Amino acid sequence: MVVMSNGIVQVTLQNPEGHITRIQYKGIDNLLEVQKNESSRGYWDVVWSPPGSTRTEGTLESVTGTICKVIKETQDQVEVSFSRTWNFSLKGKSVPLKIDKRYIMLRGSSGFYTYAIFEHVKGWPSFDLEATRVAFKLRRDKFHYMAMSNDDRQRDMPLPEDRFPERSKTLDYPEAVLLVDPLERKFKGQVDDKYQYTCELKDLRVHGWICTDPAVGFWQITPSNEFRVGGPIKQELTSHVGPTTLSIFSSAHYGGNDMVIKFEENESWKKVLGPIFIYLNTIPDGKNPYTLWNDAKHQMSIEVDRWPYDFPASPDFQSARQRGTVMGRLLVQDSFINSHGYISANGAYIGLAPPGDVGSWQRETKQYQFWTKTNKEGYFTIKNIIVGEYNLYAWVPGFIGDYKNSKIINITPGRI
Structure with a gap:
């Protein structure tokens, strides 16, 4: 024992x-x-x-x-x-x-x-x-x-x-x-x-x-x-x-x-x-x-x-200084609600998952995902992201469909 x-x-x-x-x-x-x-x-x-x-x-x-x-x-x-x-x-x-x-x-x-x-x-x-x-x-x-x-x-x-x-x-x-x-x-x-x-x-x-x-x-x-x-x-x-x-x-x-x-x-x-x-x-x-x-x-x-903890001894667990951050703002265009511009995505779920199709994050099984919610103005910050390549995905309560930013986001240590 x-x-x-x-x-x-x-x-x-x-x-x-x-x-x-x-x-x-x-x-x-x-x-x-x-x-x-x-x-x-x-x-x-x-x-x-x-x-x-x-x-x-x-x-x-x-x-x-x-x-x-x-x-x-x-x-x-x-x-x-x-x-x-x-x-x-x-x-x-x-x-x-x-x-x-x-x-x-x-x-x-x-x-x-x-x-x-x-x-x-x-x-x-x-x-x-x-x-x-x-x-x-x-x-x-x-x-x-x-x-x-x-x-x-x-x-x-x-x-x-x-x-x-x-x-x-x-x-x-x-x-x-x-x-x-x-x-x-x-x-x-x-x-x-x-x-x-x-x-x-x-x-x-x-x-x-x-x-x-x-x-x-x-x-x-x-x-x-x-x-x-x-x-x-x-x-x-x-x-x-x-x-x-x-x-x-x-x-x-x-x-x-x-x-x-x-x-x-x-x-x-x-x-x-x-x-x-x-x-x-x-x-x-x-x-x-x-x-x-x-x-x-x-x-x-x-x-x-x-989180992320600073005490695990395995080098495979990335510490905070080895991770990166993504910041941004999500806006929605819906002419039926606002014909003059964009709407702030209040309370939207937004996250990073491996590159894929729209909604593919729901079927992702091998890698890591990082999610947060936007504030009233649609701004968001996703912290402590493990190094790698991701797409940005989102869905907005009250609006139909999934959102995806097709640009590949490459996370590197300590970078925003």
Whole structure:
């Protein structure tokens, strides 16, 4: 085992696999589900298949490290790597990727960070990557209240047993069940479906669970969506009955085959997924435990302001000084509204994504995207853009269609 501790949180990981087996916090020996196998409590996994396969043929594979290495260890920070590579003896048996998953703990921090570097080497087999995620299975005897997105999307949740065939009725698809005989009568007649808790990426910054006795919150904070696929209105799963919390970096949800990442044999590719922050919080005895949600939102704002982080040790994660900025103004010409000139694009979504057709950002799966909103006059600033070539895309509430600036924008370090 590998143990990371800063006196506030202690995290135990399998060596060299890199699966999280235990999270200790505020006197609770383990926040993760102790009835689960140790490798099925906190883990990275992927779904992949041979090229051209249907989604139902995908193989779910746990990302299991074979080499453990301490990357950085100081009084203020520790970063541990659990990596694995691929060779031709694994053809057809394992996803053809080199994966380096990492965990970071900082001094004085009530939580820990995780990120991964995925790489496909030229000459390795072609394949389809349907999904990439981090999952945490929490204690079912402690975490019953889920909170996400807007303040009105939070509730007490049923138990996993309530979905068993003898207590529920499957509806039009297996994820959706009618709770017929739940253990807690208040859930009787309700429908449970993990897709009820999906969220557009632009709104998916923090979600998690609350334990009321003792008052402890477990939160997943995503300070940037630059490394996710499909742009700001792509929907992804968040949390569901289990209790389970997810960070999904790529999936075919709500997009189908267009959202499957397809790799060719002659293709070189590398991408950093994350870091995301697993935040733990508590309050004094006697206080309302549901206020943990407000504190989690406050911490989310702090993490967003700190992005891009300055502490990841991988050279593949670009720091703020290695990135660039784009500034501009978006105006709309609509003679039916204003026949004398342009209209300021108030509240428009505008972003940089790899060069493509109008609207292609919605199907982009391999590279990075950077989005913001314009002010009342249509002005915008997009900061901390990773070096590369992009097109500028936009859509404006109240106006039909997508917008694209056909000029290629080349981002270089430190330039505006």
